[in-house]
Amino acid sequence: MQTILIVINDAPYGSERPFNALRLAIKLNEQEEQSTQIKLFLMSDAVMCAMHKQNPVEGYDIQQMVEIALAQGSEVSLCKTCCSARGLSQELLIEGCEIGTLDDLAHWTLIADKVLTF
Template sequence: MNWLSCVRARQYPGLLRDSSHENKEVWVFLMADAATCAIPNQTISQGDYNLERMVKAVIHKGGQVKACDTCLDARGLKTLPLIEGVEASNMPQLAQWTLAADKVLTF
């Protein structure tokens, strides 16, 4: 997943949580390079999307966000704090979410 895909992935949960989808749950699992979206206080260039704000919006609207712990470790990020509300997780959790989901979107 590249940065642009991460931005697109962040936009969908917000759309799904509008008033016409009140009873839907949104789960976001950040894998590969997208795991970097879980790190707070990143410097962004003028005009770029603020990924931390997008992740927090998903959490604030009741969504769950988890980041692959193996992916964080492979990028040297495992010891860094994550955005409040984001949890490091693993493939069994992703499998559980996938099996329980009515729909799965991947980017």
């Protein structure tokens, strides 16, 4: 099994980077010819991608995309320091998302076959 780590840094609706990262994660999960494990690590303003009760006015819905990736088997972890700086706690997160640490990111990086950053 191939492990792909995707690190996202931008706010959910400030740029299209989280949208594109999640599109790719979902599409990678849909590939039948190769077994992959997708790991998403959210840092900086990207931790807000994992908040539940998002209500975008129009366009894409980052919460829905995170939920799809989770339902497909992706793991989603958020930087603890980044969450603390933004007042984001576990109870405010989409179910299945976890607050992690830089140690978790370091471990995921070492075991990943590929690392992508957005």
